[in-house]
Amino acid sequence: MIIRQAIILLIFISFSSQRKTIDLLLSYNLEDPTRYQLKTSYGFDDSRKQHDYSKTDSDEPNTENHFDDENSTDESSLNDEELDLLQPENPTEGISVLYAQPEQIHLSIGTNVSTFVVTWQTMSPTPVPTCKYGRNGMIKIATGDTTLFIDGGKEKLKRYIHKVQLENLIPQQKYVYHCGSSLGWSEEFWFKSLDPSESWAPTLAVYGDLGNINGRSLPYLQEETQRSRFDAILHVGDFAYDMRDAEGEVGDQFMRQIEPIAAYVPYMVSPGNHEEAYNFSHYRYRFNMPNSEETENLFYEFKLGPVQFISINTEAYYFLEYGIKIVVKQYMWLVEVLKEANKPENRARWPWIITYGHRPMYCSDDDGDDCTKRSSRVRSGLPVVNWFGLENLFYESGVDLEIWAHEHSYERLWPVYEHKVYNGSNSAPYVNPNAPVHVISGSAGCQENTDRFIKHPMAWSAFRNSDYGYARLKILNHTHLYMEQVSAEKEGDIIDSFWLIKDQHGPYSKK
Ligand SMILES: [Fe+2]
Numbered sequence: 001m002i003i004r005q006a007i008i009l010l011i012f013i014s015f016s017s018q019r020k021t022i023d024l025l026l027s028y029n030l031e032d033p034t035r036y037q038l039k040t041s042y043g044f045d046d047s048r049k050q051h052d053y054s055k056t057d058s059d060e061p062n063t064e065n066h067f068d069d070e071n072s073t074d075e076s077s078l079n080d081e082e083l084d085l086l087q088p089e090n091p092t093e094g095i096s097v098l099y100a101q102p103e104q105i106h107l108s109i110g111t112n113v114s115t116f117v118v119t120w121q122t123m124s125p126t127p128v129p130t131c132k133y134g135r136n137g138m139i140k141i142a143t144g145d146t147t148l149f150i151d152g153g154k155e156k157l158k159r160y161i162h163k164v165q166l167e168n169l170i171p172q173q174k175y176v177y178h179c180g181s182s183l184g185w186s187e188e189f190w191f192k193s194l195d196p197s198e199s200w201a202p203t204l205a206v207y208g209d210l211g212n213i214n215g216r217s218l219p220y221l222q223e224e225t226q227r228s229r230f231d232a233i234l235h236v237g238d239f240a241y242d243m244r245d246a247e248g249e250v251g252d253q254f255m256r257q258i259e260p261i262a263a264y265v266p267y268m269v270s271p272g273n274h275e276e277a278y279n280f281s282h283y284r285y286r287f288n289m290p291n292s293e294e295t296e297n298l299f300y301e302f303k304l305g306p307v308q309f310i311s312i313n314t315e316a317y318y319f320l321e322y323g324i325k326i327v328v329k330q331y332m333w334l335v336e337v338l339k340e341a342n343k344p345e346n347r348a349r350w351p352w353i354i355t356y357g358h359r360p361m362y363c364s365d366d367d368g369d370d371c372t373k374r375s376s377r378v379r380s381g382l383p384v385v386n387w388f389g390l391e392n393l394f395y396e397s398g399v400d401l402e403i404w405a406h407e408h409s410y411e412r413l414w415p416v417y418e419h420k421v422y423n424g425s426n427s428a429p430y431v432n433p434n435a436p437v438h439v440i441s442g443s444a445g446c447q448e449n450t451d452r453f454i455k456h457p458m459a460w461s462a463f464r465n466s467d468y469g470y471a472r473l474k475i476l477n478h479t480h481l482y483m484e485q486v487s488a489e490k491e492g493d494i495i496d497s498f499w500l501i502k503d504q505h506g507p508y509s510k511k
Helices: 002-015 019-026 080-085 218-226 246-257 277-286 325-341 344-349 391-396
Strands: 103-109 116-122 130-134 140-143 145-150 158-166 174-181 189-192 203-207 232-236 267-270 300-304 307-311 352-356 401-404 410-413 437-441 461-465 469-475 480-487 494-501
Touching (some): 103 246, 116 174, 140 158, 145 277, 158 174, 246 277, 307 325, 325 391
Parallel strands (some): 203 232, 232 267, 352 401
Antiparallel strands (some): 103 116, 116 158, 130 140, 130 174, 145 158, 410 437, 410 461, 469 480, 480 494
């Protein structure tokens, strides 16, 4: 037994190019807050840091962008112009207002559904970021903070990401808002606040893999959002193609294009492989998901109606050059979150557990991606050692629905565990199934076009289609959930739909 463990450890050391990764794994401590102290405010508090994400877990701090002392007031990275702007009494001196104009406004759910986070960007530093908002005109004021984001490209372009929280929103009310600073304001937007009740029935749009070029679903999503058909969006990885391109301008353009969606409903995201550049820095900086201070948007959870949504970072299993610390941290976090979710009092309030992450465990496309293999990493764990696989954890925790993307197609699976189908019954497969249901919706549209399928899929594949499109998800109550796939090629026709019905939720029983 000892010899076997030693062999496994040696193999593991050999596939990991970083020796320190092992140390990190062995010395892993969930309570150590310093490891994820990566993104902090700029200009308005003392904890200013700019983390270089292109460094791996084991790299030493980057002194170029890094203040050594957490409480330092060293402002050496700021030029005179920027320092002037931090003095609110004379905000416009020496700066072009053009570059202080707010753009790329987008919303996300905050610490709970009664708090919305507004995020936007300027190309210059601005005085205190501020939102004016209210139900009867913009009569309330909230202020926030700013983060300096330095792109990893040649030009090292600076962007200023502003974040303001709108708290204690009254449920299901239409609010208007605009944001900016004394150097410039956005136009007026609106949103309908969410309902914190567990009996509320939210509707979401769900998709992955939406690019600037050939973003075929975008007009449909913009139109539906403007007609108030969605309460929130889940974008399950792969944005813009890629946000880092053209010194980040491709990312800017993407964020402008989704503004007719994302400024009106919470735009909830997961990281995909196209966000990998500079250790996912564009993804980490441009969004503000729940608990972003701790996990940099890479994984998080939130409750909405009778659902606990859990967003996961599948990319940690593939970009191992950044270290496996993030795999370990996420896995341990998932264990705790799912344990808490399954406490009887919690599962009674939020019976549905829905996960979403970019790369699927299963798929039957013909592109040779990892999900086409029998033991994909997300499903079975890291290569060779098979550590931190998620299928067992999700099965044992009674996850109801697992949403994926990455494959540029749509695929619905029968309830499945370890490649075996666990339908509720032959006549009603999705009524009280005995395993999680998987859905892949990664065909929102991008320049890489759509993917094709293998001719003879496994028994777990229930329905497949390669039209461009996106999914709608409605959770009606504690027992009924409905999902459908819209085709952007067939003018919005529904090409697939199913009801998932569960009288009881909880861990599955192995039969
Ligand atoms: Fe992808």
